[in-house]
Amino acid sequence: MLGVTLSRWTMSYFAAALAALLAGEVLMTAGYGFPSAPLRAPETLVVVHVVAIGWLSLLMCGALFQFVPVLIARPLHSNTLPLPALVLLLAGLGALLAGFLQLAGTLDPAPPLLPVAAMLLAGGFALALYDLARTLWPAQPLPLPARFVAVALFFLATTVTLGMLFSFALTTGLGSRPLLAVAGAGLPLHVVAGLGGWLTLAAIGVSYRLLAMFMLAPELEGTRSRAVFWTGTAGLALTVLGGVAALSLDAALAPALIGGSVLGVVALVLYGADIVHLYRARKRRIIELNSQMAVFAFAALAAAAALAVTLIVLGRLSEQVGALVFLIAFGWLTGLGLAKLYKIVAFLTWLECYGPALGRVATPRVQDLVVEARARTWFLLYYLAVASATVALLMAHVLAFRLAAGAMTLATLAIAAELIRARRLVDVSAEIRLPAGAQRPHLLMSVPHPSP
Amino acid sequence: MTQDYLDLDVRPILRDGGEPFEKIMEAVAALAPDQGLRLYATFKPIPLFQVLGRQGFGYAAREIGGGDWEVLFSRADIPAETAPAATPASATPSAAGASDWPAPVQEMDNRELEPPEPMVRILAAIEEMRPGEVLSALLCREPMFLLPELEKRGHAWRGGFEPDGETYKITVRVGETGDKA
Numbered sequence: 001m002l003g004v005t006l007s008r009w010t011m012s013y014f015a016a017a018l019a020a021l022l023a024g025e026v027l028m029t030a031g032y033g034f035p036s037a038p039l040r041a042p043e044t045l046v047v048v049h050v051v052a053i054g055w056l057s058l059l060m061c062g063a064l065f066q067f068v069p070v071l072i073a074r075p076l077h078s079n080t081l082p083l084p085a086l087v088l089l090l091a092g093l094g095a096l097l098a099g100f101l102q103l104a105g106t107l108d109p110a111p112p113l114l115p116v117a118a119m120l121l122a123g124g125f126a127l128a129l130y131d132l133a134r135t136l137w138p139a140q141p142l143p144l145p146a147r148f149v150a151v152a153l154f155f156l157a158t159t160v161t162l163g164m165l166f167s168f169a170l171t172t173g174l175g176s177r178p179l180l181a182v183a184g185a186g187l188p189l190h191v192v193a194g195l196g197g198w199l200t201l202a203a204i205g206v207s208y209r210l211l212a213m214f215m216l217a218p219e220l221e222g223t224r225s226r227a228v229f230w231t232g233t234a235g236l237a238l239t240v241l242g243g244v245a246a247l248s249l250d251a252a253l254a255p256a257l258i259g260g261s262v263l264g265v266v267a268l269v270l271y272g273a274d275i276v277h278l279y280r281a282r283k284r285r286i287i288e289l290n291s292q293m294a295v296f297a298f299a300a301l302a303a304a305a306a307l308a309v310t311l312i313v314l315g316r317l318s319e320q321v322g323a324l325v326f327l328i329a330f331g332w333l334t335g336l337g338l339a340k341l342y343k344i345v346a347f348l349t350w351l352e353c354y355g356p357a358l359g360r361v362a363t364p365r366v367q368d369l370v371v372e373a374r375a376r377t378w379f380l381l382y383y384l385a386v387a388s389a390t391v392a393l394l395m396a397h398v399l400a401f402r403l404a405a406g407a408m409t410l411a412t413l414a415i416a417a418e419l420i421r422a423r424r425l426v427d428v429s430a431e432i433r434l435p436a437g438a439q440r441p442h443l444l445m446s447v448p449h450p451s452p
Numbered sequence: 453m454t455q456d457y458l459d460l461d462v463r464p465i466l467r468d469g470g471e472p473f474e475k476i477m478e479a480v481a482a483l484a485p486d487q488g489l490r491l492y493a494t495f496k497p498i499p500l501f502q503v504l505g506r507q508g509f510g511y512a513a514r515e516i517g518g519g520d521w522e523v524l525f526s527r528a529d530i531p532a533e534t535a536p537a538a539t540p541a542s543a544t545p546s547a548a549g550a551s552d553w554p555a556p557v558q559e560m561d562n563r564e565l566e567p568p569e570p571m572v573r574i575l576a577a578i579e580e581m582r583p584g585e586v587l588s589a590l591l592c593r594e595p596m597f598l599l600p601e602l603e604k605r606g607h608a609w610r611g612g613f614e615p616d617g618e619t620y621k622i623t624v625r626v627g628e629t630g631d632k633a
Contacts, residue, residue: 003599073594216566216592218618284566351568355601359575366568 004069006352006446009082011423013062014341015444016090018416020054021334025412028405035398039322040187042104046097051329053093053121056199057156059337061085061128064149066348067206068135071146077134085127092120099167114167125160129153144221144229148205151233155197158240162190178248185253189243191325196264197236199333200301204228204271207294210340211275215282215291220274228271235263261312268305272298289372289379290343296383297339300331323393330386330408338382338415346370346422352446353425357437364432369422375415382411455526457490458483463520466494480504480525488526496521502558503580553586553610553625560589563619571598574624578607583628591620598622 024047027033033047061082069076095117101107102114136142136150162182168174169183182189212219239260246256275298279291304327311317311324346369354363389404423443425433434440439447460479462472472493479489489509491497501511504525513523558577562570570591575598577587594611602609606627613620 004596005600070596073596213567213593216564283564347568351597355597358572358601359577359579
């Protein structure tokens, strides 16, 4: 069958992801991990992985199960595999956090849980990757947004592989000297592969399509967009793959990192130009909240790039890398994620509920499922809190950071409540909420083929 | 015989990018039994011919300059031009190659509508059509979520991008045993 149906488990991924985001924010507010603890402390690793795997990766996987098919106009290979993948990922994340707590001395160190976590997470991501790769493979040659996603999936595999290497190095040990060298000094590569290669590339690919769709802007596939793809991919490959090669050969890491950063900045500048063009060339003059709030996420990405360059020039990157990673994770990736979730949850819910009844009875519009004026306040609070928290980190002001993290938690809670209201159709006026033929969606999953 | 017409000018609504359909249907509902509707629009409102045809209205349309149209709808004896859309589409078979299908009775240009409005409009129009009738619509992208819905409702469709590479043209033939729940 041609066309795209609802991804069954995407809402489950979104729900788990939001719970993880809230958990991470609560931990930061409580002063758990950086900056109250050192950057490389096990407590910081707990917070970082709750956010990176629990929130960002689950969010991205859930979104890709729905939107890779949209990018290539083909159905998802399997609508079933995402469930066992989710179970493995959640179990793996739980084991990983317990493993970190063993390192921190909070939990008994035997039996070592990090290798178990590595296997579970590798299994979960492998299932997700397999499903998405099998979906993408027959669609070659891929349209540009899907090519970003394909490369992002490669870097997801790289990130997981490096993570597995660390977990074995920290517990059972590694027999090979080159592998030990990579595990010993490869942390920056793991971070770049995860935040840059996996999450940022995928977000860029999906953003090209979603922005064009929601703002009625032209699809960009031109020279500049292709240049974003090639310079971004080359920069990440140079950093991550070149870095791994350098470490395993006992060479210095700096050339790969510097070369990769230069290419990365070029890619981001070109991407910024594309985004400005998309907003300017849009046919829809008044844009919805999701497109408005995405602007702050793009601004955060630009600010992060500027901050990175500044810190490198000043030679202060290593002491301020925490603030930089925070801005990328919460300003750019989380900001864009929440803004797009606000649209996607309402749209998918509308399609699931009213799709079978369309044209037969009066149905609400997608925008009837949300109250943008109310949500806007919380988005603005969120971004304001992220900006404050970033400044607090740069100035090493722990209390200010925790207060800002508290504000982020509050804003996220409110946005999550708005998403649940949309899913529950609470804001749809009662007369048209459930006309004949419509079906009330389940909060946590979708039914791909609703019977009429 | 003289016909009494209610005048409705939807050109300002259209120029503001609005959707006059509801306004038109309200006006039609408010007509006296012997009253007709004189509609001014910025284009030839082909979909309306079909919709009002179902309610027993004939029509006479003429271009009044500047690309604007005046259309007289009447329950009286204006001889309905036969199948208004039979002319344009059959002259230019689409990329979808619907040559063995009858000419569309409805044509839509949904290129300037934000998703999911094109899907909503197409499904609404199809519900008003008879089995075997054909609708054709222009879109600015492939209607990914519409296609499974059409199949589920038992309608046949053909689609593809026009030579400009930007306009997607879909032709839908209403199913003989259309699942009309």
